[in-house]
Amino acid sequence: MISFRKKCPEAIADLAELYLLSRLAPDDNRELEEHLLSCSRCMDILDETEHFFKSFRDAYARFEAELPQPAIESCLGPTLVVSHTAV
Numbered sequence: 001m002i003s004f005r006k007k008c009p010e011a012i013a014d015l016a017e018l019y020l021l022s023r024l025a026p027d028d029n030r031e032l033e034e035h036l037l038s039c040s041r042c043m044d045i046l047d048e049t050e051h052f053f054k055s056f057r058d059a060y061a062r063f064e065a066e067l068p069q070p071a072i073e074s075c076l077g078p079t080l081v082v083s084h085t086a087v
Helices: 012-020 026-038 040-066 069-076
Strands: none
Touching (some): 026 040
16 A cells, blocks of 8 residues: 555656556555645646546547558458357
């Protein structure tokens, strides 16, 4: 468990990433949320990290949309298609 009671954690940027990815343990998640309510510095770091994630997802979506479909498929490699007949 990570303690936020006395001061901001040194690894707040890493914790912000884990929080946004829902990778923190439930107790750590609750502790971080409580800390964020009273710490504008850590909240700013969380906001910046969230903005970075959104920018990255948006850029990837634009990149994917601009590629012709065969190019996307060649990047992904072979695809296994399984089908069966209904009985």
